[in-house]
Amino acid sequence: MNLRDQIEEVLKTVYDPEIPVNIWELGLIYEVKINDDNRVAITMTLTAPGCPVAGDIVREVDEKVKAIEGVSDCDVTLTFDPAWNKEMMSEEAKLELGFM
Template sequence: MTRDILHDGREADDFSDLETGMVQVMRTIYDPEIPVPIWDLGLIYGWTIEDGDEGKDVTIKMTLTAPNCPAAETLPAEVEQGVNALEGVARASIDLVFVPSYSMEMLSEEARMTLGFM
């Protein structure tokens, strides 16, 4: 199963229990320079969940606010560790992408309010 957040949006009403858990994890991880969770920043572009021999294999497509982001080493690792800890996940991995480029339009309404853009 593949989920394209850029196309389908962050507020899908048909998230599985695993997807809901993944979103909860992503709402606890903050960019160290911006007081907003990476989920609300729009850094998560989507994911693929496949059945593996020992559980679900999850590949998360994410980006950074800039290719030279100082958190490039830590944020993907935090997401990977958090999703790996979810029940039913055999393996989580990150596909770090920069296309399409990150832009402020990817911010959720909550993030826009937090950052004073509304």
């Protein structure tokens, strides 16, 4: 499994505590960049700007990605542009949450 696949797999283990779907399937991960030195930059959002567990989710993403063998460092950037909406969810997430 290549590094990008490993990062995707670990992101699928991070959940918004209020929603029983992982942040990858929710569409909260906007971008994953891997530099030549295996420094990872992740741009992500949250389901709402006032999310009370925002810090916890960002910290969990940072810690889990840094723990992947071969990753030299991780920078997580939180953005609300574009704002998240339920159309960004995977089909699997929509089914699980009853949006289909």
